[in-house]
Amino acid sequence: MNLGAVAAIVGMGDAYANADDIKDPLQLAAEATYKAIADAGIRKTDIQSLFTGRSPWADRRPQWNNIFASHIQLPLTLSTELTMHGAGINVMFGLAVQNIAAGMADYVLCLQSDATALFIDTVAVGAATDADPQFEYPFGPIIPALYGQVARRYMHEYDLSEEDFADVAVAQQEWGRRHPHAAKARFGAIDRADVLASPYVATPLRRWMCSTWGGGTAGAFIVTSVENARQADKPLYIRGFGSCATHEYLSERMGIHQMPFAADFGALPNLTHSGVREAARQAYAMAGMTASDMDMVQMSANFSHMALLLLEDLGFAEKGRAIELYRQGRLTPGGDLPCDTNGGWLSFGQPGISCDMDTMVEGARQLRGEALGLQVPGRPKTAILQGAGGMMACNGVTILSTEAA
Amino acid sequence: MSEQGETVVADRFPEPRRTLDAEPFWRGIAQGRLLFQRCGGCRTAVWPPRSYCPYCDAPGLSWEESSGTAEIYSFSTVMRPPTPVWNDKAPYTVGLVRLAEGYYLFTEIDEEWQGIAIGQKVEVTFPPRDVPLPIFKYARNEG
Ligand SMILES: [Zn+2]
Numbered sequence: 001m002n003l004g005a006v007a008a009i010v011g012m013g014d015a016y017a018n019a020d021d022i023k024d025p026l027q028l029a030a031e032a033t034y035k036a037i038a039d040a041g042i043r044k045t046d047i048q049s050l051f052t053g054r055s056p057w058a059d060r061r062p063q064w065n066n067i068f069a070s071h072i073q074l075p076l077t078l079s080t081e082l083t084m085h086g087a088g089i090n091v092m093f094g095l096a097v098q099n100i101a102a103g104m105a106d107y108v109l110c111l112q113s114d115a116t117a118l119f120i121d122t123v124a125v126g127a128a129t130d131a132d133p134q135f136e137y138p139f140g141p142i143i144p145a146l147y148g149q150v151a152r153r154y155m156h157e158y159d160l161s162e163e164d165f166a167d168v169a170v171a172q173q174e175w176g177r178r179h180p181h182a183a184k185a186r187f188g189a190i191d192r193a194d195v196l197a198s199p200y201v202a203t204p205l206r207r208w209m210c211s212t213w214g215g216g217t218a219g220a221f222i223v224t225s226v227e228n229a230r231q232a233d234k235p236l237y238i239r240g241f242g243s244c245a246t247h248e249y250l251s252e253r254m255g256i257h258q259m260p261f262a263a264d265f266g267a268l269p270n271l272t273h274s275g276v277r278e279a280a281r282q283a284y285a286m287a288g289m290t291a292s293d294m295d296m297v298q299m300s301a302n303f304s305h306m307a308l309l310l311l312e313d314l315g316f317a318e319k320g321r322a323i324e325l326y327r328q329g330r331l332t333p334g335g336d337l338p339c340d341t342n343g344g345w346l347s348f349g350q351p352g353i354s355c356d357m358d359t360m361v362e363g364a365r366q367l368r369g370e371a372l373g374l375q376v377p378g379r380p381k382t383a384i385l386q387g388a389g390g391m392m393a394c395n396g397v398t399i400l401s402t403e404a405a
Numbered sequence: 406m407s408e409q410g411e412t413v414v415a416d417r418f419p420e421p422r423r424t425l426d427a428e429p430f431w432r433g434i435a436q437g438r439l440l441f442q443r444c445g446g447c448r449t450a451v452w453p454p455r456s457y458c459p460y461c462d463a464p465g466l467s468w469e470e471s472s473g474t475a476e477i478y479s480f481s482t483v484m485r486p487p488t489p490v491w492n493d494k495a496p497y498t499v500g501l502v503r504l505a506e507g508y509y510l511f512t513e514i515d516e517e518w519q520g521i522a523i524g525q526k527v528e529v530t531f532p533p534r535d536v537p538l539p540i541f542k543y544a545r546n547e548g
Contacts, residue, residue: 148481
């Protein structure tokens with residue numbers, strides 16, 4: 001499928017909460033939505049469709065999409081949660097394009113909010129949610145111990161070290177310390193020794209190699225047709241999108257002997273090649289682009305090793321070689337491939353399911369030249385935005401550009 | 406029973422949320438036997454338990470007893486447990502092991518955490534616990 005640029009983002013809004021300024025997911029979502037509507041210059045009643053990711057951790061009522069729509073009194077023709085774990089938040093932009101391409105909607109609202117750590121016991125609920133309740137959770141894993149399985153294999157297969165993982169955390173913090181809402185900004189600059197001195201959470205992952213939860217965030221986007229976008233101030237064209245879900249629980253991934261996708265997943269089973277490979281392949285093909293056409297990358301790296309693995313799966317390096325991008329300084333401020341410019345999940349934090357939306361917000365703000373933290377100089381034109389969910393389970397990739405073609 | 410992801414019972418070890426497909430496995434565990442499924446069509450070892458073979462889609466998976474010998478595929482030692490009931494146990498190691506029959510099982514590797522490495526030979530044990538589970542230790546002939 002090559003839809004070209006069928007649709008564009010014409011309005012965006014974001015909202016933030018922290019321990020001194022507590023807001024719940026409904027409040028965050030309402031604030032972001034009304035900002036996005038105003039930014040797009042439309043009326044609430046111009047919206048026909050609402051897509052959200054799955055319900056926020058801090059408000060897990062089913063059909064949260066409909067709860068929110070009713071909360072702001074927004075009657076709709078279509079409304080749904082896209083529950084590819086958190087990746088659904090990235091994937092819903094592609095769904096919005098399809099909805100618009102089919103002529104079923106003029107304006108689509110893509111929305112997510114969460115404020116996990118402000119409301120629930122994140123460690124306990126996190127592990128209980130993401131581990132297999134039958135064959136994993138009874139052994140007492142936490143999420144870092146599940147991703148730790150991936151980290152240990154990645155180190156083993158590609159001869160990487162804790163020092164390499166530390167360098168990723170240092171690079172992410174270079175962006176994060178300059179962002180007003182980054183959960184780890186208050187720690188300032190760090191170096192490799194700081195990372196290696198931090199305690200293990202679950203081996204081989206030390207505290208600085210792990211994301212933190214953070215406060216609360218929301219992002220809202222108004223998507224419309226390219227025709228409607230002609231009146232917009234700073235439209236962002238959705239040039240490509242792709243998605244891929246390979247499994248649910250991590251150990252189920254070890255039972256997969258074959259993948260029915262065009263992308264190369266390496267020798268199976270493995271824990272080192274994610275479905276991002278296939279999602280990115282689809283998005284690049286649709287956009288008629290490759291990784292070398294990207295001015296910027298925003299990812300869902302919840303742990304240091306995942307940044308490396310994802311950069312490889314997005315096509316920026318051969319498997320096992322993404323550490324070179326860090327060693328060459330290409331991803332940090334001043335580099336030619338700005339990456340996770342809000343600090344990414346590692347330094348910005350994961351406020352909850354909305355962390356996948358924070359990636360979209362940061363990408364859009366940078367492309368519009370409106371970064372809240374460090375703006376990439378020269379205003380990047382084209383960015384690849386990647387969202388993940390579950391235990392390396394579900395993946396979405398979206399390519400945004402300031403140019404329609 | 407706690408509903409997954411909504412509330413967490415923090416004062417006791419979690420019980421497996423059993424599926425009907427897996428009942429023979431859990432009956433085996435109660436008897437100190439490690440069972441897994443094999444497909445009658447393509448002969449592939451199947452894990453976790455299902456009602457159809459995921460490889461050739463045939464119905465009629467049969468149960469076999471595993472040798473219980475395995476090799477460590479990956480592992481991670483938990484320093485900060487999910488709930489307080491685990492605190493006295495930490496640090497403990499969870500990992501993926503590859504059974505001799507060719508399937509991979511998520512488990513606990515009950516050994517001193519600093520010495521654990523990929524590729525080590527391990528074998529199943531059934532230590533007495535509040536919640537009976539298959540736990541792996543270094544294979545005895547490995548010393
Ligand atoms: Zn079969």
